[in-house]
Amino acid sequence: MEYFENELCVTYEELTSGNDPVISGATLRQNIKRGNIRRAQRGGGEGSYALIIYSSLPEKYKIRFVERKGDPEQILKQQRMRDRVKTDDKARSFYEDYRYEMNGVETGLSDKLKAEYTLNASVLNALIYDLEDKTTSRKMLGNSLATLWENVAATSENLRDIYHHTLPENQARLREKIRRYKKEGYISLISGKVGNKSTVKIIPEMGRQLIALRRSRVPVYNYAQIFDEINRIALEKDWKPLKSKRSMVQWFERPEIEPLWYDAVFGELAAHQRYGRKHKTKLPDRRDTLWYGDGTKLNLYYRDEEGKIRTTMVYEVIDAYSEVLLGYYISDHENFEAQYNAYRMAIQVSGHKPFEIVHDNQGGHKRLEKEKDSKEVGFFDLICHIHRPTAPYSGQSKTIESIFGRFQSQELHKDWRFTGMNITATKAESRPNLEFIEENKDRLFTLDELKAHYAEARRAWNASPHPATGIPRIEMYEKSENEETDVVTVHDMVDIFWIWAKRPATFTDQGIQITIGKLKKPYEVFSAPGEPDHEWRRKNTYRKFYVKYDPNDLRSIRLYWKDNAGQLRFERVAEPYMVVHRAIQDQMEGEAEFIRREQEANIRDRIERQVIAKEIEYAYGVAPEQNGLSTPKLKGVTKEVQREIDRRTRKYSRDPEEIGLGRTTKKASLMTWDQLKENNEVDYRKVAGKL
Template sequence: MDIKQKIENLIGCDPYVKMLHRDFEKEIQIDYEASEYYRKYRLPSGEPLSEKKQIEYLTKAQILNTIVRKTSVRTRLTKAKLWQQISEDINTLDKLRFPHNLPSNPRSLQRVTKKYKTEGYESLVHKGFGNANTRKITQDVGEWLIAMYALPIKMSIPEIHTIYNQRRKEKGWCKISESAIKAFIFTPENEKIWTVGRHGKSVYRADFGHKMKKDKSQWFPNCWWAIDGTKLDWVHYYDNTIKMAAKLKIDPVIDVFSEKILGYSYSETEDHTDHFKAIKMAVNNSHARPYLFTHDRQSAHTSARMQELYKNLVARQGGTTYPHKARRHSNPVEQIFLRFQKQVLNKMWFSDKQSVTSKTHDSRPNMEFISENKHHLKSKEELLAAFEFCVNKWNSMKHPHFEMSRDEVYQQEAPMSESISFSDQIQMFWIEETTPLPYRQDGIRLTVNKKKYLFEVYDNDGKVDTDFRFKNVGAKLIIRYDPQELDNFVQLYKLNSKGEKVFVATAEPKRGHESIPVLMEEGAKALIMQDEAVQDIEYQRDSQKLEEIRKRTGVTPENLIEEQELMIKLGGSAPKYERSIAESESFLDQL
């Protein structure tokens, strides 16, 4: 093998021929206009061209620009030989430097060049690129498709395609496929529009709403507390046909910085008493005021009594409270509690995970297992101890952003803090009824959490306070109470002439009496007689007071009778002087 053959094998062609073709390569010029055109080009779907496609189309445009220049200059070559040479020139270009897919056949290359001269840069974009079917979706068709898919009845693509075919001839629309409709509907800009109508504002915000980033660099313990009630996904014993249920709710108060659960309430409801109990536990555990306290817009939070509590709870220097914005991702409790649920609560064997309707199998409970062991299920009261265990476990676990537990993060020194005194707690955690209630014959009634209470005022000896009853039966009083002390006592206030609250008395739950002798406890009969005697005592007291008033005023039933008898006897015609003498004598006779 000679040297020439070795060189040809190495470079893949005749080196002398390659030198001839280099002249074509040198004539290729950068086309800045084409570069800008393909950079701004948008497909029917609205998407830009990929960088790879932009380079390919730009290269083809620059090569075709060179071909147009060469074919516009006179030459001794025939037209066929000229195109043959140009074809050979293009075929020898380095594909790494000049990536293109121009045809190698001279006739085909000539047709492409002719079309390029007529249509320009647009002619190089593949007609099927970006789904040619979407080109048939005009503005009016596109808007109709979006409007149909946005309907809240949530029709499927095949259903819309069927309706489209029924109407297209009447409307003069082109035939399109289901895949073309789907490609159009699910472009990002269209998806945002139909989501508003199809799924609503909350889904739109969850999927497309702009999210802000919180700067947490200056946060510290008790900087921000948040409360939010949620279902407790635990199965417990319940007196129904299947002997089990998951009806409990939990209302946690969380220190957002440390993620420590400071307090909670545990019940089948989520009313203001649950919020009250959770906050009271948080204060008892922290002995501090938060600088920010947030809650949701549930009516129990927005009630006057709870708003007053929240305002008294936050720090007096710079403290703020407000509700989370509706349907926004501004509630940190939801995010923290979700991790608490996944990492701790759902690990208990009686957890119902995220309910039987959850999409993933790992998020559903094994109901067969729970049903087989339902005789081991805990009562609602027993679950409270289990929840307390889980809270302690969560608080002692490592914080996701610190090399220490949540308890340890919470104990870190804060740049500012405001403690809450015992007297402040007493003042804060007494709820005051906003509407005065009447103190009736049997006492004063109060309804809390749909439970009715009846209270009565007793004296220091445990007897019904008849002096209080004398002044206040029939009066309207304001009740202040601690929801956790309703079985012990409440406080009663009245408004003075200036509208100021004045303490009146402490009332206790009204005692009941057993009427069946065999069931009576020792001393019960004496207590019954003592309470029964109240009526007689009060009647004798009030009768005596009336007699004393009658004596002082002379206004008595007997006087009334004598006056009327005298008027009848005299026919009302006696002179004033005679009537006064008769009346004075009648009055003196009674002394």
Template sequence: MPCISENIICVTVPELEKCGMKINTIKTNLKQQRQNLVYCWEHHKIGNVVYIHYNSLKDKYKNLIQKELCGGLSIEEWIRLNTIRELLPPVRQDEKEELASFVITREKVDVTSGEINSEERTKLPDDHICLLLYQSRWLRLMHKDVYKYNNKTLKRFHVKTVKEFRCICITLANSPSPEFPNGAKLPKNYNACYRRQQEYEQEGIQALISRKFGNTSSRKVDDERIQILIDLYSDPHKPDYVRVTKLYNEIVLQNGWMVKDSPAVISESCVKYNLNIPEVMQVWYLARHGTQAWKNLFGYTILRYKPSTRDAVWCGDGTKVNLFYITPSGKAAKLNVYAIVDAHSGYWLGWDISEEADNIGSVQRAFRMAVTRSGYCLPFQMQYDNDGSNNYFKRLTTLHFPAMPNNGQSKIIERCFKNLQDQHMRYADGFTGMNIKSKNINNQINEDFIATLDKTKSLKNKKETIKLQEWFFHVVNNTPGKDGKTPKEKYFGSQNPDTQQLVALDWINMFWEWNEKECVYAKEGISWVENKIKRVYEIAEGYEFDFRNDVLPERYTPSADFACKYIRQKFYIRFDPLNSSRVALYKEEADNSRRFVAWAIEKDRMAYAVQDYKEDEKTEINKRLNIKKEQQKRAKQKREAAASLMNSEEIMKLGYKFYDKATLSAAEADLYGEKTEPIEEKTSTPKKSRKEYLKERRDKLNNKL
């Protein structure tokens, strides 16, 4: 669009192309102007953008720009209006929340008592809220402080008074826009609009809500009757139309409601008609049939398409393993599976199968498997049920969001589970059938067939059932879809440049756990008890943890430096629940944070008897003996360095250093039978004040004189 650059009205090359000019013509004219062959087409360049001076163009080009870009207005007028429009402030969040929570109320007569009560009807429609917010933006723009702040800019466009500025704003506000074809619907009269602005500044956004909005007084009688019908028909005992009609007519007769001098009784067909009005039906349907039934019929549904690339969204959820297996006590189906699927490809990334339903450990193991199989990538988003077991996902540093509880439509994984069971697992001998709430008989279990399998001992055991469930995941991953590609091919054939690659710190934060109490690094190393098993660890020279390919050294050299520096100090231990052969040591800081110090590996055990020595074991034992010697050597060196600072002949004369000189002299004289004079302590002359000093000095001068 035309703009002002360096105080000159300019247009750009793409804008001239929109007007219908050919790019070759524009480039030729600009080139001729730079060669001084023509005097029009003046321009300047800022960065890579060429700004063509509007006033240097011929009239035919000016008219074309005004027609195509400025809507028929002169370019000066168009820039003036557009500059004022750009001053429009944004929507205030507090006003948006206030309108969203506003509830329309009206008076309602209680048919049983005759009292007039205030009834909450409904909230403001979303389109009306948007219109009110649009009006508030223009009213805030018309404030005199806005005019004062932008005074210099507005004067450049010949806007000299606040009233003139407000009149332009009223015109712009009521003009059509892409979002509001009918404009802001502000009063076109200046005085009326100014009064509306004052009301808005004093009372806030609610001053803009029309007093007539939501008025249903013309339907007052009908509404009262419908309210009675809704209340009767909403009963969860689910009365039929006949009973509701009878009860309603009894209420009419008791209260003496009349229509044209006769009781206002109604027929069964009238009750049925009124209750099945869609607006009324969604009111009683919730109480009569329950939340889930109401959602299935009236709940708003968003149409969404699958993510465009892998690792954009991972979905996690748990369900029953619908397979019977044999236990020592008989037939059972107690296994649960927590699985994670990629929403883009439908590729099953990770799973964990156990008898515990959706516990944190199962979620963690499934997610660990998913991260490993993805090539150590983190998803951009993680979708999961909002229950206690999924608190594990709060460890993720990337975006994570819970799905709506009990709403299968909000989770892609629900459809993946349905496809897994319906297309593949149903052909297993021990299949228990689909969801027990399913009404399709083809999804129900054949009890006779399962009883035959149990009798002939054809069912698998628990271990075989777990393996079979895992096999089904792999079958789905390698089954071509309608497009001829398998989920595995879709997943590994896609690339997502925005996913985050895992580093060692991410791996530890997500999959390692903390020891509850601090442990002391003693002379034998640092030890702690896990599942009633005592484990001892020590620091090995040169060992660094690699979460992708962690290989512990068969033979290592213990770190003498660490033993000398951190002996008898306390550490928190962080460990891998699936591999306790190495741990991480952390020290607690003053602010209660924990600082990583070193990696420790499980300590080797050496043979006690020479007969039990293995190859190179003597060398390993000597390494550890040398560490003990090194510790003693360093302790002696540090002791000698400290003693050299205190090696004074006077202080160390009797071999003691914790006594003053007078005490040492007296003890020495007594030891050798010598008489010594007590050491006189020097007394310090008290310092004179300045006043006393000046007086003494004057006295001396007076004596001399």
């Protein structure tokens, strides 16, 4: 609404907009066409809009307009009054910077007073401008100034209805306020009561002495003793003694005074946590953006095998977005094993790598991080893009501690075996009933029962509503997507969670053996299930390999060799060494057949070794047969085996001389050295040479 050519007008939109308009658009257009309603301005042009002359509206539409929008004349009047008052920014700056002494300390005005004084100054500016304008106009026209201040007072009251200023209602007092304001400026609006609320007068020297007494550790003073001591010192130094201990205590508790003694009384770390600025952070809005990992007390009592009451630890990995407990491991120590297994479970549950992991500074994490100057990729570097420790001694910065605290109070607290919250908790409900627990210790969980109960409590937490959304946490997690996190593949699981053996191991005729903890386990390479790979053995027996294994699944290991550039190359997967019973009576089905096959395979290995070696000898003219000598036959094999070797190596000239190694060895084993010396029947050097 507005005035157009001295006519009060309302817009087309004001009449026709909303669910219950003053008049419908079709009816308005029809009345304009018939001449029942007059239009002051057409709409449709750039920046123009239709204006309807308010006085031309039928009475029923005027009534509707007032009911819905208000009286247009009054609205415009108030609008014009508002336009007359502009906020005085200089006044605002003056009151922001103004300082005065209260209780011996320099301070500023309250926000309420700043706003009140700025508004009053802005209104006074408008009244003074109005006063001077009307005075000039009346003098030019020769009119009387008798009613001038009445008009100023009326304007002030109209502005009070709009702005709620606190200038005097009385005309004489308002006139005096304007006079002082014009003479003294902004300072004239500040109440004389400001700064007169002092209840204790402490001069700077006395204040420093009070702080020194509060910080004193030898001796340590309480407030009553400080009050007595400061008044004793005041008499010596001609200070005005303090009258009230309560006022002195209030002085110590002032925000600008308390930091000067707090560290001496409660410790510097406590002072840092109390006064240090804290970041206000926003939690992630999608899954796997941030994971927290931390170890804490598992707050349930259990009884050990000896019947003693005990507690244990749990390491948890939590998704910050959904508060879902992703992975955990229960053990008595927050060590590498606990952290490794918790993160492994979290990765398996998630199926994705998190973008960021935040953990504490416990020693176990050092093994998960990349070692300084190491070329190897660290455990955390394989899991996520970024990992970092939390700030030390800053519990409030750990979101996981807040989440776990609520998990304890909401789920673990339901069981009577609950150990209670942290010992610093003040609520009685946060403490256990030790008498009841001692009386019923035979009903405490065993360790296995504790683990089962804890797993169920975690499921209940994950299924319960998230406090911010009301949606079950696990549902929030599963329905969320994070396009910047990688899906975990089988190869990723091997790269991340398989561990390198401490040192390389040699593959021997009895396979390759690695030590895991105190357990030694032999492995071998198979070409098919239950079939040792003899072809691979012929090329790799007594070769050193670097071994990688899954500590949670020892059904297979992976063998690697190092090339000349120092890079590890994958060779084969090895599985537990086949074990058969020695006694025929103990042998199970298939073992005898396996033994027979392996004997035949060993014979084939011997044949292959001989054939390859003899072919090389004949190719280079160094075979014994090519030089008038004979190659010994294989021992412990059939004639057919020897014949095959001879056939494949073209050895047909003559049979080698039979030495009878077995009989010679038997005879030598039955002799003693004294017999050999006395009888001189055998030249021991020749015997030893044949052996």
